[in-house]
Amino acid sequence: MRTKDLGKPLSRAVTVFFCSAFLLLFLRDFKWQGLALAVAVPMLNVLTTNLLPKLFPSDKLLLSLTNFLCALGILVLYDTNPSYAYAQAVYYFIGLVAMVICIYIIRLIRSFRFLVWPMMLAALALLVLPLLIGKETFGAKNWFYVGSVSVQPSEVVKLVLVIALARFMADRRMFPWLFFSAGCLGILMLQKDLGTALLYFFTTILLFYASSGNLALTGIGLAAGAGAAVAGYHMFAHVKRRVAIWQNPWSDYDNAGYQIIHSLMAIASGGLFGVGLGLGSPKTIPVYHTDFIFSVICEQFGLIFGCCVLLMYVALIWRGAAIAMATRTSFHGLLAMGITILLGLQTFVIIGGVLKLIPLTGVTMPFVSYGGTSLVSSLCLIGLLQGVASLNEDNLKEDLRLATME
Amino acid sequence: MRPSHCVFRSQSVPAAPCSFSRPLCWEVLSIKQQRFRFKLLAFVLFGLFALLAVYGVYSINTYGNRWFAYARNPRVRAQKQNVTAGSIYDRNGILLASTVDGKRVYQPDEASRRAVVHIIGDSEGQVSNGVEGFQTAYLYGFKSSLLERLGYLFSDTPRRGDDVHLSLDSVLCTEITGYFAANPLTRGKNGAAVVLNYKTGEVIASVSLSAFDPMNMGSVPAGSEVYWNRVTQSLYPPGSTFKVITTAAALENIPNITTMNITCNGGLDVDGQAIRDYGNATHTSLTLKQAFTKSCNNIYALLALDMGDATLRKTAESFGFNANFLFRDFVVENSVYPTGTRSRFEVAMSGFGQSSIGATPMHLCLVAAAIANDGVMMEPTLLTKTTTPTGAIRDTFGPKVYRTALSPQTAGTLQQYMRAVVTGGTGTRASVDGLIICGKTGSAESSRKGRDVTHGLFIGYIDSDELPYAVCVVVEDIVDGEGGGSTAAPIAGEIFKYIRDHKESFTH
Numbered sequence: 001m002r003t004k005d006l007g008k009p010l011s012r013a014v015t016v017f018f019c020s021a022f023l024l025l026f027l028r029d030f031k032w033q034g035l036a037l038a039v040a041v042p043m044l045n046v047l048t049t050n051l052l053p054k055l056f057p058s059d060k061l062l063l064s065l066t067n068f069l070c071a072l073g074i075l076v077l078y079d080t081n082p083s084y085a086y087a088q089a090v091y092y093f094i095g096l097v098a099m100v101i102c103i104y105i106i107r108l109i110r111s112f113r114f115l116v117w118p119m120m121l122a123a124l125a126l127l128v129l130p131l132l133i134g135k136e137t138f139g140a141k142n143w144f145y146v147g148s149v150s151v152q153p154s155e156v157v158k159l160v161l162v163i164a165l166a167r168f169m170a171d172r173r174m175f176p177w178l179f180f181s182a183g184c185l186g187i188l189m190l191q192k193d194l195g196t197a198l199l200y201f202f203t204t205i206l207l208f209y210a211s212s213g214n215l216a217l218t219g220i221g222l223a224a225g226a227g228a229a230v231a232g233y234h235m236f237a238h239v240k241r242r243v244a245i246w247q248n249p250w251s252d253y254d255n256a257g258y259q260i261i262h263s264l265m266a267i268a269s270g271g272l273f274g275v276g277l278g279l280g281s282p283k284t285i286p287v288y289h290t291d292f293i294f295s296v297i298c299e300q301f302g303l304i305f306g307c308c309v310l311l312m313y314v315a316l317i318w319r320g321a322a323i324a325m326a327t328r329t330s331f332h333g334l335l336a337m338g339i340t341i342l343l344g345l346q347t348f349v350i351i352g353g354v355l356k357l358i359p360l361t362g363v364t365m366p367f368v369s370y371g372g373t374s375l376v377s378s379l380c381l382i383g384l385l386q387g388v389a390s391l392n393e394d395n396l397k398e399d400l401r402l403a404t405m406e
Numbered sequence: 407m408r409p410s411h412c413v414f415r416s417q418s419v420p421a422a423p424c425s426f427s428r429p430l431c432w433e434v435l436s437i438k439q440q441r442f443r444f445k446l447l448a449f450v451l452f453g454l455f456a457l458l459a460v461y462g463v464y465s466i467n468t469y470g471n472r473w474f475a476y477a478r479n480p481r482v483r484a485q486k487q488n489v490t491a492g493s494i495y496d497r498n499g500i501l502l503a504s505t506v507d508g509k510r511v512y513q514p515d516e517a518s519r520r521a522v523v524h525i526i527g528d529s530e531g532q533v534s535n536g537v538e539g540f541q542t543a544y545l546y547g548f549k550s551s552l553l554e555r556l557g558y559l560f561s562d563t564p565r566r567g568d569d570v571h572l573s574l575d576s577v578l579c580t581e582i583t584g585y586f587a588a589n590p591l592t593r594g595k596n597g598a599a600v601v602l603n604y605k606t607g608e609v610i611a612s613v614s615l616s617a618f619d620p621m622n623m624g625s626v627p628a629g630s631e632v633y634w635n636r637v638t639q640s641l642y643p644p645g646s647t648f649k650v651i652t653t654a655a656a657l658e659n660i661p662n663i664t665t666m667n668i669t670c671n672g673g674l675d676v677d678g679q680a681i682r683d684y685g686n687a688t689h690t691s692l693t694l695k696q697a698f699t700k701s702c703n704n705i706y707a708l709l710a711l712d713m714g715d716a717t718l719r720k721t722a723e724s725f726g727f728n729a730n731f732l733f734r735d736f737v738v739e740n741s742v743y744p745t746g747t748r749s750r751f752e753v754a755m756s757g758f759g760q761s762s763i764g765a766t767p768m769h770l771c772l773v774a775a776a777i778a779n780d781g782v783m784m785e786p787t788l789l790t791k792t793t794t795p796t797g798a799i800r801d802t803f804g805p806k807v808y809r810t811a812l813s814p815q816t817a818g819t820l821q822q823y824m825r826a827v828v829t830g831g832t833g834t835r836a837s838v839d840g841l842i843i844c845g846k847t848g849s850a851e852s853s854r855k856g857r858d859v860t861h862g863l864f865i866g867y868i869d870s871d872e873l874p875y876a877v878c879v880v881v882e883d884i885v886d887g888e889g890g891g892s893t894a895a896p897i898a899g900e901i902f903k904y905i906r907d908h909k910e911s912f913t914h
Contacts, residue, residue: 210443268473284480321448325441344451357461
């Protein structure tokens with residue numbers, strides 16, 4: 001059995017798991033919304049994994065993994081705060097549509113050689129907006145409102161970042177991506193959005209290494225980043241505070257350490273096997289719906305399931321790297337790898353923060369955390385990845401056709 | 407003909423020459439080299455995720471119980487509404503805490519309640535990490551199996567937690583508070599006493615004064631000093647009791663130290679600051695054993711300066727100073743031996759346990775226990791077993807080695823020295839007929855609320871295979887001119903006497 005064929009059994013497991021899980025929660029309060037989600041969420045999974053491969057060749061395993069993670073987020077949100085779950089389900093649907101559009105974009109626009117410039121300009125403009133009209137939440141000023149919908153531009157700019165990096169690195173042009181990346185980092189620093197800045201920085205550096213293989217310059221880049229981190233630590237009080245909380249959250253239970261302590265208590269309460277879906281006190285964890293959603297998962301399903309969720313991300317990275325390695329052009333290879341690195345690092349940064357392995361920086365857990373912009377942009381990234389995968393399959397078919405023609 | 411499987415449809419830019427827009431040109435990577443790097447990066451990411459999983463499992467395994475039992479865990483508060491807490495029993499089956507009609511009830515006699523209140527804890531969680539708080543996982547039924555929980559779901563009886571059985575002798579605890587009250591020098595003083603079996607680590611008594619009545623707490627404000635468990639939470643300067651560690655360091659690092667004569671001229675100037683013996687006593691030329699028995703500060707200051715800070719710190723750390731205590735049954739404040747560069751005066755003071763060195767009575771008791779147990783420090787334990795509501799055994803707990811603190815040879819020499827302290831030195835008042843008692847006294851200076859105070863300390867043990875017990879007694883803020891030998895040592899003596907007279911309950 002080829003590894004890609006694991007997609008089908010996984011997709012079936014996802015359907016059964018989430019159908020029964022939502023039904024279980026439905027039995028708790030007999031609200032029709034529970035029943036609706038029990039039908040709708042598995043249905044979206046069935047539809048995407050069955051319909052998309054008919055439209056263009058796609059990676060079914062990657063699709064099933066994505067669906068699993070999105071559905072897990074909606075499930076946990078439905079248990080803790082149903083109104084978030086409804087919104088998240090709607091964004092899930094919008095995200096899937098956006099994903100299909102992204103697949104088409106990759107299939108139609110092959111080079112981005114001219115389009116990347118206006119995209120970069122628009123991205124920088126978008127990124128500056130929160131500084132002008134944004135609202136400050138949890139010490140970071142990285143949101144603004146369009147009507148009643150909150151938008152986090154740094155999530156959207158991720159798409160432009162990976163495309164721009166891949167384009168210019170494939171062309172071996174240094175200045176454009178260097179300035180774009182530095183510009184994004186500068187703006188993010190001004191917004192005090194350290195987590196995202198960290199993410200952008202490491203994605204850029206690692207992708208540079210993949211494209212050039214130049215260890216010396218990669219090292220210099222990392223050293224510069226470390227220097228900036230040390231300077232930032234001494235210059236900004238909020239960075240110092242973050243590190244202090246990470247080192248000893250127990251010293252200041254009521255204020256600074258409150259979040260992480262509640263996260264750790266929740267994970268410890270779950271133990272290996274969890275307290276069970278719908279049980280426990282996940283709502284006592286601060287910001288349980290975004291930053292600390294992994295703690296909720298660990299409390300309810302246990303550490304073993306938590307490790308399985310990590311395994312799902314590992315499988316996702318593996319598919320992403322496999323797609324990147326099967327590409328025929330440098331641009332598509334770097335694009336696929338950039339997306340993989342970005343998603344992988346983002347997951348590591350937030351789960352590491354929740355477990356107190358590294359200082360907590362407020363980035364979302366891809367696909368799972370509550371947040372429309374984040375979910376849609378993550379699904380768009382998967383769309384770009386699927387687009388590259390479909391091109392790979394097309395190339396393979398073309399090879400076979402040529403080979404059999406002789 | 408089979409075509410090459412690599413058909414590059416739009417292979418991008420060929421190796422470009424250096425120009426202004428390409429200031430740094432590197433070799434063009436072949437698609438193969440690029441694939442290799444992708445693979446490498448994927449493995450880097452896998453490594454990060456493996457790190458997450460390993461760290462997650464490790465930290466829950468190591469700290470999970472502590473995080474869960476943290477007094478402010480809202481889950482425990484929620485469970486208290488639905489589950490009747492289990493009972494707590496001492497080593498002789500005396501009921502220390504139980505739930506009657508939904509209310510937590512402690513022993514009927516007030517003096518007995520007050521004697522064990524810190525180690526048992528209180529139902530309102532004012533004492534941190536008493537059994538009531540730290541063992542919530544058992545007491546409130548978080549350890550019940552799925553089958554048991556289902557059983558409760560289909561029955562009318564309210565859910566009940568597990569019973570916890572301790573190695574503690576609650577009568578001895580009550581007696582110890584009496585020993586404090588009996589002596590005018592210690593009456594009304596704050597202090598701490600802890601007794602444990604040095605072969606198994608089982609704690610049989612732990613008393614912290616001043617205490618409060620857990621069934622009548624209205625009058626005491628939250629956060630008050632009486633809620634502190636001084637045995638595990640208070641860091642005291644160990645004073646001369648630290649000399650056992652300085653001696654261990656000297657025995658292991660200075661050749662022929664046992665046969666050497668060291669001169670004590672009654673005072674020592676280190677960088678312009680004077681070190682005096684307690685009560686300005688002067689000694690003449692002494693061997694190490696005599697210096698230990700008479701507790702001569704000058705000689706210990708000289709020893710510390712001779713060995714240097716690093717050597718002394720290393721020995722202290724092998725005894726558990728600066729270690730992160732993660733005991734199963736106790737949360738013990740970590741002991742401190744200062745790190746970093748220090749002045750010669752501070753190093754000299756360290757030789758006799760002053761200058762920012764701090765240890766809890768529990769840890770000092772472990773130091774004595776390690777010497778008594780030929781260098782092996784056992785982990786202090788309190789739980790012997792837990793039982794389910796139906797009386798079946800849930801878990802039993804055995805002894806665990808914590809660390810090897812010193813070599814058996816050094817421990818043997820120290821045992822002789824500590825014996826000499828009780829037979830003809832500063833600790834004679836701890837001696838008991840019919841038992842071989844060994845020990846070390848200490849008078850530690852510290853400042854509290856801007857006032858210099860002296861604490862009396864005694865650490866010691868019974869040299870016996872039948873009654874292997876070690877104690878630490880601390881009496882705070884003793885009268886001027888008194889020391890550990892006249893305040894703490896007599897209490898230790900009374901404790902040893904009690905153990906001798908109740909042999910049958912301590913030998914099983």
